[in-house]
Amino acid sequence: MTSAPGKYSFYVEKDAYEVTDRPRKLLEAFAAVLEHSSYGLALDVFARVTAKCSRCAASCQLYEATGAARDIPCNRSELLLKVYRRYFTQAGVFKARLLGGGFTLTEEYIDRMGENFYRCTACRRCKLTCPMGIDHGLITHLARWLLAEVKLIPKALVVSVREQLQGVGNTSAIPPAALIDTCEFLEEEFRDNYNADVKFPIDKEGAEHVFFPAVSDYLLEPDTLMGNAAVMAVSGGSWTIGTKNYDGINYGLFYSDRMMERIVKNEVAEVRRLKGKKILIGECGHATRSAWFGRTFCGPDAPEVVHCLQYAHRQLKQGKIPLKDEKIEERVTYHDPCNIARTGKITEEPREILKTICRDFVEMHPNRTENYCCGGGGGTVSIDEIREFRTKDMGRRKAEQIRATGAKYLVAPCANCKKQLKEVCEDHGLKEVTVIGLHDLLLKVIDFDAYRRQNQNEAGPVAATTQAAKAEEE
């Protein structure tokens, strides 16, 4: 049972309203976090140097849309820095003792924090424009964790994490039997529609890559998954899907390092169980970014993380993906998911692939590290009750960008971005635009005839031999 939005613009669980003495509890959590985690230095320095120059305002798509004071990144961050200054710096404590009065953390203040820190997608675009290097995304990340310790969390996020950690084991509550069914069904599709023998290897020990897509892809994005499987098959890649854990989604990233840690550790445990080497992430931005925290949570020998775009790009460059002569004719544009693009980690691979397989690829502006968030980042996309906020306020800028490209296909290699962008297009009347995964397009242009011929010529399990050759290479 939930209470209707009213107190907050998102649903929270009932027990969120039953927590008493929240200021004390939040400060206790804050103290524990400062002691055991790494936020202290950043907060200390940020609290000192923040210059209120307002450059961040112009870089935030939300402020651009609403023009409201509370939506200026620096203003929002100040909500937390103020608490830090007052309770965790010598000067603040001293001033409060000496002068009395001044700022105190109250129940109302906590409500205000709850509301405002979920008006930020933690896309970190504003970090690029702050002369003081203040990472408002980091502050949003931390503030949400502290709020979570007094149970102020959007219901949609807790429910997903609960399902993943205490329920069936994944955010979409897909039981293993249903997963296997789905995979078999997709294999059939390959046979019927492409006359190709493409497998979804389940629980194969010793595979190089263990695959973690956003689990929702199994329900919503079969073409993306088929694209993934096709790339693995034609390139002779060694991969598997583990039945103990097949979900890359990690909503812990959006509200609690405690949850995030558990989810990442589970992922790593599955790779170890299957004696795999690498984590292969499907088309999902935040799943990738959370997996990149593997070393943070599991130490230096956590498995390497490979994003499916990096994998596909490498195979394409090495000529291991046979392509048809026809290209995608319609105009295509690319949306950079913040979680893989903001720091410049994955920006060129998708473009090179798209330029190879599409005849008319156009950029959105700005792009790459300076892209605008889809508007549903930071987990907000799963909060259905704030759709209007997401698409109208957060997503306005994105809608303008998309419209300006005149593209038919909007490629977004991220489950969350896809859902959000579909809604943005709907709510902004962009009817002609199809939001699609990059692997969906790859699937259209892979030459399965060549793959089949190659398989027959080599008369044997081609995958196995290429795999062995690859293992040697490495």
Added chain:
Amino acid sequence: MDAMLEWARGPVFVFSLTFMLLGLLRHVLVTFYEMRRTLGRAGDKVLPYRQILKATAQWLFPAGKIRHEPLFSVTSMIFHVALLVVPLFLGGHILLWQRGLGISWPAIPNALADVLTVVAVVAAVALVVQRAAARASRDLSRASDYLMPLIVALPFATGFLAMHPALNPFPHQAMLFLHVMSGNLVLVLLPITRLSHAVLLPSLQLVAELGWRWPLDAGSKVEKALGKQGEPI
């Protein structure tokens, strides 16, 4: 007046300078120590150094960042250049150092110093006006944000008047006193206000990155500290 001027130039200046140096040194040491500690216990110690260096350099020499907010950026940059150059390279100041400690270095021509001084004052006022004029910065600003540029410009304005008796309607000695005292004030404020970015700036990009470098098991340790182990989600 002479005695007061001597006092301002003597003990008060020595105090302010020492306070500033020690204060800033403390920032540097504490930050450095904390950076090492944070990295030392981080689960993931592999940092994108090139990217961090690049961002740091971009903000130390922010010419490339002008396009975002041209007017404000240019004003701010000019302001900073004047702030750094004039106090350190003014002939008159160097002479004092030479007299006091016997050290000296090349000075900028007085005419240039004059121009830069006026620029500093004008830029400070312009910054305040721009702050008040734009909606976003107005919504953000605390009183001290308006005051700070003016306080910093004070030694420049008074210094200029002291150097140009013809333009100065006030007694020369009094002006000089104000100049020295406002300079002292800025020195004292340096380590204890946001002016400390003067020494912290080169560390900021790295500091921000380190905020994400959590120790192994940070989450479970917090969980334990809060007595929340085994608590259902």
